[in-house]
Amino acid sequence: MKLLIIGSGAAGLTAAQFARKTDRQAEITVLGDEHYGEYSKCGLPYVIGGLIPSFDDLIEFPMSWFQRFRIDLKSDTRVIDVDSETKTAKSISVEGGKEKERDYEYDALIIATGARSWIPEVKGACVDGARLREGVFTLRTMDDAKRILKKAEKGGRAMIVGSGLIGMEMAEALSLKGMETFVRLRTHVLTGMIDEDMAHVVQEAAEQRGVNFIPRSTVSEIGGEPEVEYVVLQNLDTGVESEHAVDLVVISAGTVAHVELAEKAKCRIGSAGGVVVDERCMTSVEGVYSAGDCTEYPDFVTGKPVMVGLGSIGVKQGRVAGVNAVGGKEKLARGVLNNRTTELFGLEISAVGPTMRELAKAGIEPVVGKSRGSTLPHYFPGGKPIIVKVMAEPQRGTILAAQIVGEEEVHQRINVFAAAVFEALTLDEFMRLETCYAPPAAPTLDCMTLAVDAASMKWKRR
Amino acid sequence: MKLLIIGSGAAGLTAAQFARKTDRQAEITVLGDEHYGEYSKCGLPYVIGGLIPSFDDLIEFPMSWFQRFRIDLKSDTRVIDVDSETKTAKSISVEGGKEKERDYEYDALIIATGARSWIPEVKGACVDGARLREGVFTLRTMDDAKRILKKAEKGGRAMIVGSGLIGMEMAEALSLKGMETFVRLRTHVLTGMIDEDMAHVVQEAAEQRGVNFIPRSTVSEIGGEPEVEYVVLQNLDTGVESEHAVDLVVISAGTVAHVELAEKAKCRIGSAGGVVVDERCMTSVEGVYSAGDCTEYPDFVTGKPVMVGLGSIGVKQGRVAGVNAVGGKEKLARGVLNNRTTELFGLEISAVGPTMRELAKAGIEPVVGKSRGSTLPHYFPGGKPIIVKVMAEPQRGTILAAQIVGEEEVHQRINVFAAAVFEALTLDEFMRLETCYAPPAAPTLDCMTLAVDAASMKWKRR
Numbered sequence: 001m002k003l004l005i006i007g008s009g010a011a012g013l014t015a016a017q018f019a020r021k022t023d024r025q026a027e028i029t030v031l032g033d034e035h036y037g038e039y040s041k042c043g044l045p046y047v048i049g050g051l052i053p054s055f056d057d058l059i060e061f062p063m064s065w066f067q068r069f070r071i072d073l074k075s076d077t078r079v080i081d082v083d084s085e086t087k088t089a090k091s092i093s094v095e096g097g098k099e100k101e102r103d104y105e106y107d108a109l110i111i112a113t114g115a116r117s118w119i120p121e122v123k124g125a126c127v128d129g130a131r132l133r134e135g136v137f138t139l140r141t142m143d144d145a146k147r148i149l150k151k152a153e154k155g156g157r158a159m160i161v162g163s164g165l166i167g168m169e170m171a172e173a174l175s176l177k178g179m180e181t182f183v184r185l186r187t188h189v190l191t192g193m194i195d196e197d198m199a200h201v202v203q204e205a206a207e208q209r210g211v212n213f214i215p216r217s218t219v220s221e222i223g224g225e226p227e228v229e230y231v232v233l234q235n236l237d238t239g240v241e242s243e244h245a246v247d248l249v250v251i252s253a254g255t256v257a258h259v260e261l262a263e264k265a266k267c268r269i270g271s272a273g274g275v276v277v278d279e280r281c282m283t284s285v286e287g288v289y290s291a292g293d294c295t296e297y298p299d300f301v302t303g304k305p306v307m308v309g310l311g312s313i314g315v316k317q318g319r320v321a322g323v324n325a326v327g328g329k330e331k332l333a334r335g336v337l338n339n340r341t342t343e344l345f346g347l348e349i350s351a352v353g354p355t356m357r358e359l360a361k362a363g364i365e366p367v368v369g370k371s372r373g374s375t376l377p378h379y380f381p382g383g384k385p386i387i388v389k390v391m392a393e394p395q396r397g398t399i400l401a402a403q404i405v406g407e408e409e410v411h412q413r414i415n416v417f418a419a420a421v422f423e424a425l426t427l428d429e430f431m432r433l434e435t436c437y438a439p440p441a442a443p444t445l446d447c448m449t450l451a452v453d454a455a456s457m458k459w460k461r462r
Numbered sequence: 463m464k465l466l467i468i469g470s471g472a473a474g475l476t477a478a479q480f481a482r483k484t485d486r487q488a489e490i491t492v493l494g495d496e497h498y499g500e501y502s503k504c505g506l507p508y509v510i511g512g513l514i515p516s517f518d519d520l521i522e523f524p525m526s527w528f529q530r531f532r533i534d535l536k537s538d539t540r541v542i543d544v545d546s547e548t549k550t551a552k553s554i555s556v557e558g559g560k561e562k563e564r565d566y567e568y569d570a571l572i573i574a575t576g577a578r579s580w581i582p583e584v585k586g587a588c589v590d591g592a593r594l595r596e597g598v599f600t601l602r603t604m605d606d607a608k609r610i611l612k613k614a615e616k617g618g619r620a621m622i623v624g625s626g627l628i629g630m631e632m633a634e635a636l637s638l639k640g641m642e643t644f645v646r647l648r649t650h651v652l653t654g655m656i657d658e659d660m661a662h663v664v665q666e667a668a669e670q671r672g673v674n675f676i677p678r679s680t681v682s683e684i685g686g687e688p689e690v691e692y693v694v695l696q697n698l699d700t701g702v703e704s705e706h707a708v709d710l711v712v713i714s715a716g717t718v719a720h721v722e723l724a725e726k727a728k729c730r731i732g733s734a735g736g737v738v739v740d741e742r743c744m745t746s747v748e749g750v751y752s753a754g755d756c757t758e759y760p761d762f763v764t765g766k767p768v769m770v771g772l773g774s775i776g777v778k779q780g781r782v783a784g785v786n787a788v789g790g791k792e793k794l795a796r797g798v799l800n801n802r803t804t805e806l807f808g809l810e811i812s813a814v815g816p817t818m819r820e821l822a823k824a825g826i827e828p829v830v831g832k833s834r835g836s837t838l839p840h841y842f843p844g845g846k847p848i849i850v851k852v853m854a855e856p857q858r859g860t861i862l863a864a865q866i867v868g869e870e871e872v873h874q875r876i877n878v879f880a881a882a883v884f885e886a887l888t889l890d891e892f893m894r895l896e897t898c899y900a901p902p903a904a905p906t907l908d909c910m911t912l913a914v915d916a917a918s919m920k921w922k923r924r
Contacts, residue, residue, distance in 0.1 A: 042900060042901050043842065046902070051842075052841060057841045060841070310896075310899065311906050315899075315907065316894070331894070333894040337895075338896075340900075341900045341903045342902075352898070377505070409874055411898050411900075411903040412873075412878065412904075413874050413877070415874070415878045415897050415908075415910075416878050416881055418878075418897065418898070419881035419882060422895050423885040423887065425885065429884075432884075433795070434799045434800075434884075435774065435877050436774065436814070438802075438873075439502065439508055440508070441803045441805060441812075444774050445777065
């Protein structure tokens with residue numbers, strides 16, 4: 001049994017690991033176009049910001065790991081074609097400075113090619129029609145991060161184009177690094193993650209720590225010779241343009257799945273732009289699996305296909321793909337919950353399920369409950385403010401989504417809601433769920449329960 | 463509508479609060495035998511230990527609260543009889559130094575009389591056949607705690623008889639207070655809460671902070687005139703006795719429900735020793751409800767009746783009793799999860815569902831998975847050790863119970879398992895549940911998932 005995995009990120013190597021656990025005999029080869037083994041992409045902003053001392057710390061699977069699991073990693077290897085008829089992948093690798101072409105035959109294939117940063121059409125962003133202008137970066141790989149860090153160390157002003165997860169993590173990292181940091185904002189921060197009312201709290205915290213937001217704006221031009229010197233922003237309402245002197249630009253305006261090889265392998269690409277996979281992580285082509293950021297999968301709540309953009313999901317898919325590819329049996333859940341979290345500017349921010357905007361798009365007008373409380377009983381010292389928002393389906397009162405922002409104890413609370421969404425718990429059922437209580441741990445009526453109670457009262461009055 | 467509530471603890475006053483929310487007109491009277499309004503009993507050890515500055519801080523409902531909700535609190539009022547035929551309760555209250563008898567008529571009654579500490583038959587524990595010897599205490603009320611604190615402030619040696627939740631919280635409080643602290647241990651610490659393998663970690667942490675354990679022992683005598691001076695312990699295996707000089711003894715060997723009034727009201731008392739209530743919190747007598755530590759209720763997992771000994775459950779019952787007593791409609795879950803937590807000696811300790819011993823008693827030999835990991839990915843600084851144990855039903859693989867011990871992020875993880883037990887999630891389903899991931903928040907494969915995975919692998923091999 002020859003298993004070939006294209007992509008040496010979290011999904012690809014988790015697939016390799018679980019394929020090996022399932023089949024001690026299989027020949028497992030991983031082709032990766034980077035120079036490194038597997039490292040944590042999500043950790044990159046923290047090395048730039050200085051919280052993690054070195055890029056080497058991010059390496060999750062050292063070479064000894066590959067030996068132990070007998071996984072043949074070919075790094076610096078770019079796959080240029082896949083033929084699912086002959087079950088062959090054609091690659092180019094760089095060895096001793098020379099490019100070498102090589103074919104790999106397989107019995108089962110896992111495509112885990114990930115995604116790249118999307119670069120909007122902005123005048124002057126690229127030079128020579130392709131390469132980003134010097135001093136303009138995206139953050140996706142370790143090499144990207146190394147270049148950003150080198151530039152950031154010279155100080156100056158940074159402009160973040162995009163205020164999503166990576167944009168905000170970079171805003172924090174660069175301001176920790178001592179750069180004067182600006183973020184161009186369209187509507188509110190973290191639009192894909194939380195609603196405007198919750199985002200407000202995050203934006204305020206960022207502002208208190210010195211980040212500057214330029215609201216309601218879009219980038220119309222980037223310029224400077226040879227390095228970036230300015231960015232022109234245009235106000236979305238007034239159309240007025242303003243020029244901002246900058247030394248570094250990070251574009252984090254979204255991602256595009258790497259589906260080119262999947263297309264060559266004749267795998268179906270779905271409406272969200274990713275490789276379509278089933279519960280076994282198999283594509284439309286028998287024996288070809290796919291996992292991670294290059295795939296799309298139904299949203300658990302709305303049923304609509306969404307891009308898989310979370311490491312946690314990539315790892316789950318990698319496991320399922322790896323096990324099934326070598327003849328084992330594992331299944332994904334019927335949809336992704338998009339249980340997502342981060343820490344920014346002293347706040348923990350977590351969410352599960354669709355945002356209000358995504359629910360509206362799916363035609364759902366949820367019942368909403370919100371609670372502002374403390375992580376501890378009022379009488380116990382050290383409790384921190386926490387805001388919980390919960391959304392429920394209006395007919396049956398089923399919990400569909402939740403968002404939490406607070407200074408501590410946020411992450412695991414979102415996991416409680418993840419379990420609730422996963423099991424389609426109703427507001428009333430959640431009210432009956434015991435949450436743990438002790439003075440140094442949590443109040444008798446937890447902030448989660450209070451938010452659900454608020455929603456439940458509205459739901460009964462509806 | 464006249465609602466009478468006997469007991470001004472968390473259950474009684476939560477009942478009062480939700481009765482008022484449900485019925486704006488009801489006459490609500492609460493009879494409490496203490497001098498204070500409602501305060502947090504669970505907070506008492508933390509005032510003794512000095513973490514909470516004053517007993518006044520524990521007051522949860524000040525007098526203004528009673529006025530706002532129009533709840534008539536009669537404190538210092540002891541109920542001596544209840545007649546469910548004539549719907550009357552007879553009470554004695556102390557007013558101006560004089561005892562006064564008074565009858566209260568009701569349409570609905572809620573019995574929330576709580577529990578008292580159980581005092582084992584030990585030679586010399588009591589004097590005059592009833593009163594505890596001077597310097598020997600139980601901890602149940604604010605007055606108990608005030609007396610203990612006064613005595614502890616003189617320093618010396620403390621002996622804790624009992625190593626359950628309150629015993630261990632007192633061991634920590636008294637050692638924080640500077641007392642040399644001894645705990646008599648039968649088998650392992652926190653037997654009602656966690657298994658021996660998990661308890662080990664807690665005992666070690668306690669020992670590191672200077673608490674002394676006297677293993678495999680029972681108390682055979684307490685003596686001293688007029689104040690306690692010594693305790694004689696007997697080794698359970700060898701029978702050998704040893705005398706220990708002490709200045710203070712805390713007996714925390716369990717509790718006994720106050721069911722005397724419920725008995726007078728003709729309510730059924732169950733096999734666990736508590737007032738039997740249904741999902742509406744109603745007793746066997748129509749119109750008479752009961753809530754909190756005086757009740758028993760089926761264990762969610764084993765179905766066997768257990769005493770309700772947690773504030774969080776008392777509050778849930780109080781709410782249900784209060785709403786139903788005035789004609790509203792609320793239901794309890796079909797059993798108690800006993801989702802319990804504490805913090806001791808720098809550790810967070812949480813558990814949900816029966817312990818291994820309780821499962822064995824119910825004839826269940828679970829599949830067990832355990833994981834020792836970190837709260838954060840290995841590359842992110844500041845992660846803390848955490849141990850997760852999960853128990854599953856051997857036929858279907860349903861998650862029945864979990865225990866977690868670690869330095870942080872334990873409490874809310876047990877709530878995730880509480881949701882899993884509540885919804886009878888199988889190990890495989892839990893594996894499909896997304897947990898949140900971000901480098902500063904949690905690993906891609908959370909320690910919960912790893913423990914479940916370990917159990918799942920055993921389950922498949924069984």
